[in-house]
Amino acid sequence: MRYRAMNKKEILRVVREYTIYIAFLLVVIFFAITLRGKGFFTAANALNIIRQTAALTIMGVGLTFVISTGGIDLSIGSTVGLSSLIAAIILREGGNILLAFLGGAGIGLMVGACNGFLYAKLKMPAFISTLAVSGIVYGIGLLPTQSSPVPIADTLFNNIFGSGNIGPVPILLIWMAAAVVLGHLMLRHMKYGRQVLAVGGNEISAKYSGINTEKIKFLVMLFCGLMAGIAGCLYAGRMHTGRCTFGEGAETQVITGVVLGGTIMSGGKGSIIGTLIGSLMIGMISNGLVIMGLNVAQQKIVQGIILLLAIAFGIEQEREA
Secondary structure, X not given: OOOOOOOHHHHHXXXXXXXXXXXXXXXXXXXXXXXXXXOOOOHHHHHHHHHHHHHHHHHHHHHHHHHHOOOOOOOHHHHHHHHHHHHHHHHHOOXXXXXXXHHXXXXXXXXXXXXXXXXXXXXXXXXXXXXXXXXXXXXXXXXXXXXXXXXXXXXXHHHHHHHOEEOOXXXXXXXXXXXXXXXXXXXXXXXXXXXXXXXXXXXXXXXXXXXXXXXXXXXXXXXXHHHHHHHHHHHHHHHOEEOOOOOOOHHHXXXXXXXXXXXXXXOOOOOHHHHHHHHHHHHHHHHHHHHHOXXXXXXXXXXXXXXXXXXXXXXXXXXXO
């Protein structure tokens, strides 16, 4: 059997395809060297990074579908906060853990449905509509508590949705793995996922090929809202409290993880596995910067720079395609 040597263009394409994995490895090596002996390169810290990034990864799974259609959802952070608050209030008023979870996830679905209606039916630019919805959702969250936390005393809820472990495995890892597997199967192995990518690649062509583009754009927003609602419950369980400010500023980290993972902002290409790796890398960088002694402001600057680089790389990928 003959093997044909790859030309320069093919080599560059392969390198771009695996850039996120190469970058992830380089970040691990960098922190392993610079933070040697400071507790970064330990199993305990690795589990801590997973706990810190599980909810962000779940949000990223939902956002991957939205960005794959060429849209964006800037309301996910506010949705997380309101969902955590609603779950905590339901528990405080005597509701059981199932009702609290359904309440938190239901808020996510409601916000997602609102975003989907504006994005798909009214054809509003997703950047503007979801930004407006974000402000509304955040304001609604302020009404009952004025940003004060609502403690959660239900140990079972806290264990199932954040603090618990199954043996040595954090429960948050299981939630994250379930979301990633579901998202990957939907995007890569189901007709729905192919339609999502088709809408993002060329909406007009997708429409003429028989795809209900409005329905697809509505459903991606609905799914993203659901993932944000579930993430809100996980925030509440992990922090043992609900608060409308949970998720504040999370949009930057989630978008960065999704774009680093290879999802193109203009749509047509998305990767759930890439989102997982990108989110873990962002969590690892944040964790490493804390150990290095950087304050919150410095961490935000670094995260912003990473986001700019990720978007620039995504644009370059799109041009090459």
